Amino acid sequence: MLVYSHIANIAEKYQNNVVVLGTFDGVHIGHQKIIKRATELAKKIKGKSIVFTFSNHPLEIIAPQRAPKKISDNTEKEHDLKALGIDILMNIPFTEKLANISPADFLKLLKDNLAPKYIVVGPNCTFGYKGEGTPQFLDDMAAAYGFIAEIPQAAYMHNKIISSSRVRHALTDGKLELANELLGHPFTISGKIEHGENRGHQLGIPTANVYVSEKYLMPPDGVYIVTVTLNNEKYEGIANVGDNPTFNIHSRRVEVNIFDFNKDIYGEHIQIHFLKKLRDEEKFSSIDTLLTQMNIDIKNAKDYFIR
Template identity: 45%
Template sequence: MQVYHKLKDFTKAFPRVAVALGMFDGVHIGHQSIIRRAVELAHSIDGTSAVFTFSNHPIAVLSPEHVPLQIGTPELKEQQAAELGVDLFVSIPFTRDFAQRTPEEFLALLRDDFAPSYVVTGPNYTFGQRGRGTQRQLLREGKDYGFQAEICLAILRDGRPVSSTRIRALIVDGNLAEANEFLGHPFRVIERVIHGDRRGRTIGFPTANLPIRAGTAMLPNGAYAVRVRVDGVWHGGMANIGDNPTFAGCTRRIEVNIAAFDGDIYDHELIVDFLAKLRDEQMFASVDQLVRQLKKDQAHAENIWRTQLR
């Protein structure tokens, strides 16, 4: 997959484009249906599948006090698009200047920079100044700009559409199983390892410390069974989200223990998939008590992740 963070004329390098449009926050099962349809249409015309999205939420520019927490990071969105078979990924910053484009100017941008044969969106997609452009306009006027529009149906669960808003609430409330079902994949964190206090090594449970990025949705504090990808290889593990109340002076972060792993991975990028919650965060009266609980957690986690490594 080729990735661009600026608009340019893609028409010569990427012919016969089927482009999926949307924010795709979390790349949940509804988003996946849109992207897969664009990939399918591109294959049908021996063309290029593309995603055109924004690296920041438009609300962060238009009404910063109301910007929602994001489900993951731009890097996560990019990776998941690649996993869905996208050829071209274009993610640009949403700016006030961009917000001033009329719906017709946005359609002209698509024509001039992508020359798409197909444009695929979800039922709630809007575009152009104040979101005045709708899927009806895409269907009605697409042919005037050289493309055929397809609007994918919403994916329903419990009679309601799956949405980033629903998933965001599930994550923050700690309903990991349902969040993972709606996402269509485990809740995932991609971050680089930062320096920690190195206490884990002294008690037999070394951890890789990951920051919790501001503005992203995060699970409640507690211990979780996870799988961890290090340098392309998946491992089982445990993760603790919190400020480690047994030890003073810790800030909220993710501490990941990778089973049977002892490499130096400082500043390496880790991919951590959250599979199930093991327990709430606890304060222990002693280090020995903490170690006993960690051994129980490890046995519990092993029963969970041993069938989910890939």
């Protein structure tokens, strides 16, 4: 998959293009539906499937006070879109200039740079100044700009539309299994492994520490069964989300114990895939009590993977 962080003119090199528009935060099942439609069309016309999206949420520019926390970072978005078979990803910063472009000028920008034969959007997609560009506008203007508009129906689960907002609410409410169902994959946090207080090594249960920016969602504090991806290898483990109250630490992070693993991985990039919550985070009366509970957590997680 080719990845661009700017609006690149690929019209001369690639002619039969299917462009799919969206923010794609979390790349949930609803997103996957329209992306799969785009890849099907691209194969049909022997062309390229192109995702045109933004590296930041548009509300961060339009109304920062209303900008939601992001479900996934750009690394995760890129990973998910590549797995869905997208040929080209144009993941550009949303700017004031883009916020003020008219819907018609936005379509001209796409025509001049991406030469779309099809443009695929979800039924709730908006674009251009104040979101005045709608799926109906896209359909009305398609012939004038030389493309065909494809607007798949919304995806539903449990009689409700699947949306990034719904995923956010599920995660915030501690409904991890529902969030994962809506996403169609485990909720994932990724980041660089950093040094902590080294208490895990001292306790005989080493952990990898990942600090997450406040711009991104985290599940509620607690202990979770996880898998991790590290250097293209997958491992099983448990993760604690929180600030480790037993030691009076006030720095929220994710601490992962990777089962049967003992390598120096500081500075490496890790993906943490959340499968199931085991319990809430607790403040223990002693280190011995904490260790006893940690060993119970590890046993319960290992039993989960055996099942």
